[in-house]
Amino acid sequence: MITKDYVILAPQGMHARPATTLIKLVKQFKSVVSLRKEEKLVRLNSVLNILSMTAKCGETLTLVIDGEDEAAAAGALEVFFTEQLKDL
């Protein structure tokens, strides 16, 4: 299992576009990927889940990845959170 903290860089927070992009990215991997905000942990297989977290710009969220291809998934998600997200 891999966990890592990320600051949400999307100016509008985790709104529809970043949420959709994230879900599509996660679907490419077999690992179970979840996102934790404070006590709330949601699985990243549902746009509704992400939207209902209301993660705002500047908030820190914890990414949890578990599965056989977790290293590859972590690499792709690192790029998503550090590079892609700010433009979404």
Added chain:
Amino acid sequence: MKRVNGIGVSPGISIGRAFVIERKTMALTGILLQGEAEKKDEIEKFAHAVKASIEEVEGLKARAEAAREREGIDILETHIELLGDPQIEGDVTVKINEEGKTAQDAVIEVIGSVVQLFKDMDDEYMSGRAADVEDIGNRILKHLQDMSETAGSANMVSGISGAGGDRPAVSKPGGFPQQFEEDTILIAEDLAPSDTVSMDIKKVTGFATQTGGKTSHASIVAKSRGIPAVAGCGGELRTIVSNDTIILDGLEGVVIVNPGPELLDAYLAKREAYRQNGLLLLSLKDIPAVTRDGTSVKMLANISGPEDMEEVFGQGGEGVGLFRTELLFMGRDSFPTEEEQFGFYKKTALQSRQKPIIIRTLDIGGDKQWPYLGLPKEQNPFLGYRAIRICLDRKDLFLTQLRAILRAGVFGDFRLMFPMISSVQEIRRAKQVVAEAKAGLVAEGIPYVENMPVGIMIEIPSAAVTADLLAKEVDFFSIGTNDLCQYTLAVDRMNEKIRDLYDPFNPGVLRLIRYVIEQGRQHNVHVGMCGEMASDPLATLLLLGMGLEEFSMGPSSIPAIKNILVHNSVEAAKVICKEVMEMDSSQKIQAYLKAHLQEIRK
């Protein structure tokens, strides 16, 4: 004539005939399923309806892709994800299996409760997503309905409310007509995002809705497709009937019903002016500011806080040439703490898409006074205790601000700028305080930016004439023409009696500006300009000819200045500059530049 006020969500003016969209609601059937076979059937029907819905949205998306409508594509992709969302599927399946509901009833209830969940969120953006969930729910219901109709058992009833709220949570889909007359303005309680993506904007020239706001997807799509829209008009919109004449002002957020001839004429003229301006903006927004002979110029914006960033990018700005930090210090009775400042700067950094931001340290004193500073009234405030002079004297204040800026820089691309520098010694002292701030952050283990570039405002004549010396101390210059002009000409810009003497085209001012730019280039120090002159179309070519690389101005001025730059060459600008520098009066200079500008505009 009647006037309805709403929220302008997509700017522009549209004049046309109303088409009122009535929504029918899809009702709960109340039917309970008998036995496992029926349940299995309903689950299958649901799966088919979802599949058909996704295929339909894929089709809409293909159309949006062909038209390269980015916003529309994004929204439809979200809808595809929502249609296949495991949460919705799971809840619907439970309702069918465990409560014996029909697929239709299960979808109405599940979508209704999700819609309510979003509506109840204390966040304008999130509550706006209710419309998207409603939209996909309607699409599934439409397909369920189609299946029942082909099976010969339609069960449409109108007017029954869904879960919670004073309006139906789910309404009859397919009520949205595909064909419209020319110049139609849609009037509706609300429009589904997918309807706004697919509607024919050659015919529909605008819309007004009772509900919704700036962050509704329908509004976002309207904006990206360039059709005016007014949302949040409330119940007054119900008084409009189809074929009323409508003026829609998407900038002011006004809907005018059956206007008189004079008002109509005024708006026809306004619409034309807006079109012209809009065409200019549209043609320039995404192209870089590169002159005909290939020199690229940076178009930056002056801002006062994070909420200005959207406008900056909307007007085609490439970053921030001047972030005034005073806003946070105004209208309060004590200095903002380091944390408050950090939060404010960080928020701005996060809105910046990692584009450069030149952040100016406090420029107080002069015409900007705050009571809690406890500064005595001065005879000559502009020549007095202000800006960097206060900061170097009140090191506690300065340190606090520098720490906050260095920390916030982690979230963006900040460059630090000191105002009112008059000598090399002041820069060295300011940099000393920066070093102290960094040492403190290191000791406390707080993350910050170690190599933040440092620059100064050139706004005092002594700084301008010693630009060669100052260049060795900093990474960039930014020319502040307002103060430079008033100090060079000894003209108080607040004094009405001598207003005419305040003149940036005075040959003395121009010589100083040219010298600063020359010295900057010689010493490899970037030179920008963030004063009024940078946004004056009359000065654009002259400054380009002097070799200015960065223009920073209020965001709304960017298109007009960029328009001049992209249609001219540095070579021609150099000739203009050479001629202007030989002229002995501001009148001659301005007349000459005006003549040039008119020629270009032809």
